Structure formats: structure tokens, C-alpha cells
Amino acid sequence: MVAALLAVPFVAAVYRARAAGWVPSGDAGMIGLFARDVLHGHLPRLGTPSTAGLVSDAVAPRHPGPIEFYALALPMAALGPTNGMLFWTAFANGASVLVAAWSAFRRLGPGLGLWAAFACGALAWSLGPAALVDPINSDAGAVPLLGLAVLAWAVAAGDRRLLPLLALWSAYYSQLHLGNLPLGLALTTWALAWPLAGWALPVVRRRRWRRGRRRTPAPPIEVVAAGVASDPSAAAPDGPSPARSGGVAARWWPWALGALALTLVLWAPVLVDAAAGHPSNLRLIWEYGRLDDRSAVGWRSGLRQAGHALSPRAVVLRNGLQPVDLRQPLSTRGAVGAVAVVLGLAAVVARHRRRRPELALLAGTALAFAAAGAVVGAQVPTLQVFRLGYFRWEAVVSALAVVALGAAVLLEVSALRVARRPLVREWARLFGAWLVIGITVLGAAVAGPKHGREDDGYAMERRISAAVLPSVVGKEDVLLVPYGPLASRSLAMPLALDLEAHGHHVTVPDFEADNYGDHRRADRTDPDVVVVLGGSVGQPKPLPGPLLLQFSMDTERRAAVLELSEQARSSAVRISSEGPALARAAGVDPGTFALWVQRLPDEPARYLRNETALRLFQAGYLDAPQLDRSRLAELLDPVHRSLWSQDTVQVTILTPEQYRATYGAIR
Incomplete structure (x- = not known):
């Protein structure tokens, strides 16, 4: 008993x-x-x-x-x-x-x-x-x-x-x-x-x-x-x-x-x-x-x-x-x-x-x-x-x-x-x-916790596998290319496991080979198809090749990011007269921050995931571009569904020739 x-x-x-x-x-x-x-x-x-290499x-x-x-x-x-x-x-x-x-x-x-x-x-x-x-x-x-x-x-x-x-x-x-x-x-x-x-x-x-x-x-x-x-x-x-x-x-x-x-x-x-x-x-x-x-x-x-x-x-x-x-x-x-x-x-x-x-x-x-x-x-x-x-x-x-x-x-x-x-x-x-x-x-x-640290990713992983598996039917060798922490640390590995369970042989680029085994290096075989799996914060940059799947874990926040990104691209950066004082109050060097923020129109997603930048933008740091403060408040909401600090996934399918033309040699 x-x-x-x-x-x-x-x-x-x-x-x-x-x-x-x-x-x-x-x-x-x-x-x-x-x-x-x-x-x-x-x-x-x-x-x-192991992560021992991070400390020595x-x-x-x-x-x-x-x-x-x-x-x-x-x-x-x-x-x-x-x-x-x-x-x-x-x-x-x-x-x-x-x-x-x-x-x-x-x-x-x-x-x-x-x-x-x-x-x-x-x-x-x-x-x-x-x-x-x-x-x-x-x-x-x-x-x-x-x-x-x-x-x-x-x-x-x-x-x-x-x-x-x-x-x-x-x-x-x-x-x-x-x-x-x-x-x-x-x-x-x-x-x-x-x-x-x-x-x-x-x-x-x-x-x-x-x-x-x-x-x-x-x-x-x-x-x-x-x-x-x-x-x-x-x-x-x-x-x-x-x-x-x-x-x-x-x-x-x-x-x-x-x-x-x-x-x-x-x-x-x-x-x-x-x-x-x-x-x-x-x-x-x-x-x-x-x-x-x-x-x-x-x-x-x-x-x-x-x-x-x-x-x-x-x-x-x-x-x-x-x-x-x-x-x-x-x-x-x-x-x-x-x-x-x-x-x-x-x-x-x-x-x-x-x-x-x-x-x-x-x-x-x-x-x-x-x-x-x-x-x-x-x-x-x-x-x-x-x-x-x-x-x-x-x-x-x-x-x-x-x-x-x-x-x-x-x-x-x-x-x-x-x-x-x-x-x-x-x-x-x-x-x-x-x-x-x-x-x-x-x-x-x-007792709790009842759910694991990757729970938010389970639905994403099942959705990715459901989209990719039918697209590679008849392809024996699949090159899987993950980029971004969400893809490389969470989503790519279960996808590789699913692909191999369905009879495919998976290879990965050299920079991922330690995590998959030396026999899965991309230079060991010529792939029949290439699956590029990427993660990002908000709207990702378009990738070459047919887009198989794109979705976000947090649709409401994604809408705010898309709207603010459009606003950020609308004009060059102009710092308000109160900007330096606001930066000092936030604990950052005014000159360094002013230099760093100049690329906001080029890479808005990068700045819209930085809490310090969001708080300064909301406080009136910028005269231009004009950013919707209510949308900034949404991004500052601590309830943010993300994994590995990213919330959006896209998957593209390429032929080996398309991959080489875009990224260079397969290795």
C-alpha cells in the first residue's frame, strides 16, 4: 500500500x-x-x-x-x-x-x-x-x-x-x-x-x-x-x-x-x-x-x-x-x-x-x-x-x-x-x-509548479511540426537552420526529433553541431531541402524562399510592436530638450544613450524590447519620431508571453540552390 x-x-x-x-x-x-x-x-x-565554456x-x-x-x-x-x-x-x-x-x-x-x-x-x-x-x-x-x-x-x-x-x-x-x-x-x-x-x-x-x-x-x-x-x-x-x-x-x-x-x-x-x-x-x-x-x-x-x-x-x-x-x-x-x-x-x-x-x-x-x-x-x-x-x-x-x-x-x-x-x-x-x-x-x-519552463513553447512546436512535416515528404535529407535563441534553444530540437521519427535524416550547420552530434553536420551530406526556422521579437525581417509559417505567441503585443515600428520608421531621431535629464534620472549616460538610439528607425524591434528605452520614450525622451504612449504602456506590461525573450516565429523552405545563393556554402 x-x-x-x-x-x-x-x-x-x-x-x-x-x-x-x-x-x-x-x-x-x-x-x-x-x-x-x-x-x-x-x-x-x-x-x-555543458555551459562550462561560458565561464572559462x-x-x-x-x-x-x-x-x-x-x-x-x-x-x-x-x-x-x-x-x-x-x-x-x-x-x-x-x-x-x-x-x-x-x-x-x-x-x-x-x-x-x-x-x-x-x-x-x-x-x-x-x-x-x-x-x-x-x-x-x-x-x-x-x-x-x-x-x-x-x-x-x-x-x-x-x-x-x-x-x-x-x-x-x-x-x-x-x-x-x-x-x-x-x-x-x-x-x-x-x-x-x-x-x-x-x-x-x-x-x-x-x-x-x-x-x-x-x-x-x-x-x-x-x-x-x-x-x-x-x-x-x-x-x-x-x-x-x-x-x-x-x-x-x-x-x-x-x-x-x-x-x-x-x-x-x-x-x-x-x-x-x-x-x-x-x-x-x-x-x-x-x-x-x-x-x-x-x-x-x-x-x-x-x-x-x-x-x-x-x-x-x-x-x-x-x-x-x-x-x-x-x-x-x-x-x-x-x-x-x-x-x-x-x-x-x-x-x-x-x-x-x-x-x-x-x-x-x-x-x-x-x-x-x-x-x-x-x-x-x-x-x-x-x-x-x-x-x-x-x-x-x-x-x-x-x-x-x-x-x-x-x-x-x-x-x-x-x-x-x-x-x-x-x-x-x-x-x-x-x-x-x-x-x-x-x-x-x-x-x-x-503541489506546484504544475507546468514546465517551456510550456509556452509546446503549442508552437506542435504547430511548426504540423506545417513542416507535410512539406518535406519524399525528402530524405533535411538541413535545419535555426537562428535566434527562441529557435536554436527551444524550437529546433523537437522539430529535428520529429523529422527523424518520421524517417528523415536531419543535418545542421557547424555552429549547431555540438548540440546535435557530429554525424549531423551539414557538410556530411548534400541536403534535399532546407528548413530555416527563425525567432524574433515582433515582426521579423522577411526571409528568402517561400514562407511556410509565421505566427506570434502574443498577438496583442505584436500588434502594438507593428504599429510602433511603423511610427519609428516615419522620421529621423530627434531628442527632446528634457531627454538628457530623463536619461540621467534613468541611470544611463545621456551621450551614450543618445548615440545608441539613433538607429531606432532602422531596427525598431531592437529598441522596442528594451525596458529602459521604452520607459524613456514614454516619458517624452523623443521629439521625433512620435510614438503612441498607450502602445508603449502595453509593451511595458509585465505580462508578456515570450520564450527566450522572443515571441514570433517564421519558417521558410528553400532548395539547396536557393540557400547557397542567399547564404553561401552549406557548412
């Missing part, structure tokens, strides 16, 4: 996405293209391109590995690009929550396991439905990180049978994104350090005994991580299933070998690139991590992030938090609260080190994870500070802390005489079940 409840938010998220008309937009389309390559003879060895001119590594492409290949082939990506992402995320809850049940027992299931289910409430089905690599690791963290704790606590699952979740999470790799390695190292210490301690003790010292009995591996030699369930009325005994090395090595074999398989493409690449992507990642030419946010920011993660206002129990919220300075009350949580977790470690070692280790894992998150967070480049909240590690640390502190409180309460009564225990179990039901309802029906 608990497993079914925890799965409900993910099923609901798929339903919502399909109802909203979700398509693999932007980077999701890029991921879909590389996933398609897996079954079409182009096995990827690397992840998607020295190296620009790609994301660590292609594991998501291989995972998506069969679902996409069986269900189509859209359904395949949605269902796989929901499955991977749902499986992560279920594995985390199941692992907690194994180590903590049914009563405390129910509390852990509530905290695991709360992650769906915290992130919201849109994140539960988002395959973009910066978001796709948020829920698997919970599975990895709980598995790391369980293996550290001696659950050897979970080693293969640890290998699977570690590889999946770590390969998705550059920002995931250090956290994934840290958690995996934490998990393996405790069993290795358990094997090493008896060796050290034997050596000491041989030197004539008194021999100290070695504890069983299941509890050596916490330093006790008793059954971890013996001291608690609601303990875990009994630990398996006997043959420590003999019982660990089959699972360890299985995990090692699985690791080699999952990392095989990355290892092949490491051997064949010149230089390899792993080397580029290493060099990027050592660069000192990128300004990082620093330790203060890292500690601030850890403070938010350990706040008494648990991140995992709060919905609607934005990345910017986790970058804000902590208030005095917030800092004191975070310190109190740290002290509380430390108290759990101290009190339960011998009584409930698995609980003490869980509290220690939360503290160690927060420390690792602070270290990694401190290294984020200042130019990419907006990405701090995308990896969601704060919510996972918060979940671990909630489980550890809540379990410690429940153990103290269960020790009271009144709590030992059968009726009280029965009511406590019912209350735990209702907690899980409640968080399920919140995650499935109430």
Missing part, C-alpha cells in the same frame, strides 16, 4: 504533462536526439554539451556521461519520443523514491520506516509535478539523488545486498550533470568507506595481537560502521529485521563483485572515451575543476546553502521554493535554527551510536552530505550562480535530517510507559499511514 501511494504523484505528473501537450522542448529535444542515436548506429560516449576560455567539458540516452532509447522506440521520455523520467524518479523508502524499511523497521516513507514522499510535494517528469539533465537527478543518498547510508550501515543498487544509482546520478559528479562521488565514497573500514579493522587488530597486545574481538560487519557488536535491533522495540551473521568476507564479495561488474558496464562509454579521446572528457572535467580563472561564489555561499538545507523550516516540506530562494542570506533566526538542527543531528549520533547504530549513521550521513554540498556549492562559478538551486541537493539533505530527527523523537516517545499500550501503538501506526496519504495527496493534486 505504501509503495502504491508513493507512486501516485508520479503517475499524476505524467497525466498533467500529457494534458498540457508536453513535447521534448529545448534541451529535452537534444537529449531525445542522442537517445535516438543509441539504436541507430551512433553510440554516444559523452553527455550533452581554457576548457569546455561536456556533461560526464550518456547514461540517460541509453536509458531512454528503448522507451522512446516503443512509445515514441514524447511518451517515452515522459514515462521513463517518471519511472526513474518514482523508482528512486520507492527504493529509498524500501531501504529505510530494511534498516529502520516498519514503524520508523513509515516515517521515512513520509519524508521520501514529501520530495514530490517539494519539487512539484513539473520536475517529476522533466528529463533535462539538471533536473533529472533531483529525485535519483534521494535514492543514492539513502542507498549510501544503507550500504554504510552494512546492507551488502544493496551494493548493486548503489552502483546503479551512483552511475545514473553522477553522469547526468557536471554539478552532480562531485556529490555522486562523495556519497559513493561515504558508502564504501564504512565496509572497507570493517574489513581493515580486524586486520589491524590481528597485527597488534601478534605483537603481544591484547586482542580485541572484531564486531560483525553489519554493525562495525557504528562501532557496536550487538544486534542493532535488540535495543529498540521497533527495530529492523535481524542482521545476517557469519562469513563476513564470504557474504560481501559476491555483492561487491556484482556491483563492480555493473559499474564497469554503466561507465563503459565514459571509459572508452577516456581511452580514445584526445583529450578525453574526463581529463577536460579534471582540468576544468582545477582552473583558477573562474570566479566562484565562495565559502560563505556554500555555508549559506547548507544552512538552508538544514533549516528547521525543512526544505523538503515546503512547496514552491525557487532556486533564488536558496541563494538568499540566512536571517539570524534561520542561522540559529540551522545550528540547532546540526546540534540535534550530532546529539542523535552520540545518543544512538550504540543503541541504534543505523540511526546514528543516518544522522551522520545527513551532516556529511550537507558538508559535501557546501564544498561543492562554494565552487559554483559566479556567472552561473542562478544554477545553485537546480540540483536540489538541499531538499535531499533536508529529507535525511527530517527522518533522523523524527525517528529519534519517535524512539524517545515509544520508550514512555503510555506509548507501550497496544491501543496507542495502533493509533500511532494509523497516524503514520495518514501522514503518507496526506503527503501523497499534496504531491499529486496541490
Whole structure:
């Protein structure tokens, strides 16, 4: 029943996405293209391109590995690009929550396991439905990180049978994104350090005994991580299933070998690139991590992030938090609260080190994870500070802390005489079940955001595909030329995925080849037809060739832009006598702005999307041309439907000869 409840938010998220008309937009389309390559003879060895090159001119590594492409290949082939990506992402995320809850049940027992299931289910409430089905690599690791963290704790606590699952979740999470790799390695190292210490301690003790010292009995591996030699369930009325005994090395090595074999398989493409690449992507990642030419946010920011993660206002129990919220300075009350949580977790470690070692280790894992998150967070480049909240590690640390502190409180309460009564225990179990039901309802029906960051583009992408696909029937090789951020970063990739799903081979110009794969470079084949896809603000410039489609996301604003553009072209620029003073009041240099605005009649759309220029025009900066102030007010309305700062799309179809005559050689 608990497993079914925890799965409900993910099923609901798929339903919502399909109802909203979700398509693999932007980077999701890029991921879909590389996933398609897996079954079409182009096995990827690397992840998607990263933005590391924006903060350093020295190296620009790609994301660590292609594991998501291989995972998506069969679902996409069986269900189509859209359904395949949605269902796989929901499955991977749902499986992560279920594995985390199941692992907690194994180590903590049914009563405390129910509390852990509530905290695991709360992650769906915290992130919201849109994140539960988002395959973009910066978001796709948020829920698997919970599975990895709980598995790391369980293996550290001696659950050897979970080693293969640890290998699977570690590889999946770590390969998705550059920002995931250090956290994934840290958690995996934490998990393996405790069993290795358990094997090493008896060796050290034997050596000491041989030197004539008194021999100290070695504890069983299941509890050596916490330093006790008793059954971890013996001291608690609601303990875990009994630990398996006997043959420590003999019982660990089959699972360890299985995990090692699985690791080699999952990392095989990355290892092949490491051997064949010149230089390899792993080397580029290493060099990027050592660069000192990128300004990082620093330790203060890292500690601030850890403070938010350990706040008494648990991140995992709060919905609607934005990345910017986790970058804000902590208030005095917030800092004191975070310190109190740290002290509380430390108290759990101290009190339960011998009584409930698995609980003490869980509290220690939360503290160690927060420390690792602070270290990694401190290294984020200042130019990419907006990405701090995308990896969601704060919510996972918060979940671990909630489980550890809540379990410690429940153990103290269960020790009271009144709590030992059968009726009280029965009511406590019912209350735990209702907690899980409640968080399920919140995650499935109430949580937001319900729509993704590309929602405004879904209808545009479907409309573009519906127009382009009939126009290229019978054309095998299609050259797709996107220009403008709306086209290149959002619309072109799902169109390419649709074209290939309908049997066409897509190529792109060299400047887009990194995003589509080297085998899709335009110079590799002579196209049968060229599709030019452009984005703009307002009325675009006419393109050569037959116009297949042109439309705007915001028709009312487009009408205002068209009218103001005509007015702007009506005369040369003449600045009013109040213009310089208005410019100074707006915080711009009067001379520089006066020089910049002279090209208004030539490129009106450029100026009509600049908020400072619009406000100055409305305030009377210009004597000529005369611009309608009510129309300017419409453009200043903050409710502006746009994507990538553009709102208008046009598509033209050219023959290769027309393209060469207009743009030059195809490359």
C-alpha cells in the first residue's frame, strides 16, 4: 500500500504533462536526439554539451556521461519520443523514491520506516509535478539523488545486498550533470568507506595481537560502521529485521563483485572515451575543476546553502521554493535554527551510536552530505550562480535530517510507559499511514509548479511540426537552420526529433553541431531541402524562399510592436530638450544613450524590447519620431508571453540552390 501511494504523484505528473501537450522542448529535444542515436548506429560516449565554456576560455567539458540516452532509447522506440521520455523520467524518479523508502524499511523497521516513507514522499510535494517528469539533465537527478543518498547510508550501515543498487544509482546520478559528479562521488565514497573500514579493522587488530597486545574481538560487519557488536535491533522495540551473521568476507564479495561488474558496464562509454579521446572528457572535467580563472561564489555561499538545507523550516516540506530562494542570506533566526538542527543531528549520533547504530549513521550521513554540498556549492562559478538551486541537493539533505530527527523523537516517545499500550501503538501506526496519504495527496493534486519552463513553447512546436512535416515528404535529407535563441534553444530540437521519427535524416550547420552530434553536420551530406526556422521579437525581417509559417505567441503585443515600428520608421531621431535629464534620472549616460538610439528607425524591434528605452520614450525622451504612449504602456506590461525573450516565429523552405545563393556554402 505504501509503495502504491508513493507512486501516485508520479503517475499524476505524467497525466498533467500529457494534458498540457508536453513535447521534448529545448534541451529535452537534444537529449531525445542522442537517445535516438543509441539504436541507430551512433553510440554516444559523452553527455550533452555543458555551459562550462561560458565561464572559462581554457576548457569546455561536456556533461560526464550518456547514461540517460541509453536509458531512454528503448522507451522512446516503443512509445515514441514524447511518451517515452515522459514515462521513463517518471519511472526513474518514482523508482528512486520507492527504493529509498524500501531501504529505510530494511534498516529502520516498519514503524520508523513509515516515517521515512513520509519524508521520501514529501520530495514530490517539494519539487512539484513539473520536475517529476522533466528529463533535462539538471533536473533529472533531483529525485535519483534521494535514492543514492539513502542507498549510501544503507550500504554504510552494512546492507551488502544493496551494493548493486548503489552502483546503479551512483552511475545514473553522477553522469547526468557536471554539478552532480562531485556529490555522486562523495556519497559513493561515504558508502564504501564504512565496509572497507570493517574489513581493515580486524586486520589491524590481528597485527597488534601478534605483537603481544591484547586482542580485541572484531564486531560483525553489519554493525562495525557504528562501532557496536550487538544486534542493532535488540535495543529498540521497533527495530529492523535481524542482521545476517557469519562469513563476513564470504557474504560481501559476491555483492561487491556484482556491483563492480555493473559499474564497469554503466561507465563503459565514459571509459572508452577516456581511452580514445584526445583529450578525453574526463581529463577536460579534471582540468576544468582545477582552473583558477573562474570566479566562484565562495565559502560563505556554500555555508549559506547548507544552512538552508538544514533549516528547521525543512526544505523538503515546503512547496514552491525557487532556486533564488536558496541563494538568499540566512536571517539570524534561520542561522540559529540551522545550528540547532546540526546540534540535534550530532546529539542523535552520540545518543544512538550504540543503541541504534543505523540511526546514528543516518544522522551522520545527513551532516556529511550537507558538508559535501557546501564544498561543492562554494565552487559554483559566479556567472552561473542562478544554477545553485537546480540540483536540489538541499531538499535531499533536508529529507535525511527530517527522518533522523523524527525517528529519534519517535524512539524517545515509544520508550514512555503510555506509548507501550497496544491501543496507542495502533493509533500511532494509523497516524503514520495518514501522514503518507496526506503527503501523497499534496504531491499529486496541490503541489506546484504544475507546468514546465517551456510550456509556452509546446503549442508552437506542435504547430511548426504540423506545417513542416507535410512539406518535406519524399525528402530524405533535411538541413535545419535555426537562428535566434527562441529557435536554436527551444524550437529546433523537437522539430529535428520529429523529422527523424518520421524517417528523415536531419543535418545542421557547424555552429549547431555540438548540440546535435557530429554525424549531423551539414557538410556530411548534400541536403534535399532546407528548413530555416527563425525567432524574433515582433515582426521579423522577411526571409528568402517561400514562407511556410509565421505566427506570434502574443498577438496583442505584436500588434502594438507593428504599429510602433511603423511610427519609428516615419522620421529621423530627434531628442527632446528634457531627454538628457530623463536619461540621467534613468541611470544611463545621456551621450551614450543618445548615440545608441539613433538607429531606432532602422531596427525598431531592437529598441522596442528594451525596458529602459521604452520607459524613456514614454516619458517624452523623443521629439521625433512620435510614438503612441498607450502602445508603449502595453509593451511595458509585465505580462508578456515570450520564450527566450522572443515571441514570433517564421519558417521558410528553400532548395539547396536557393540557400547557397542567399547564404553561401552549406557548412
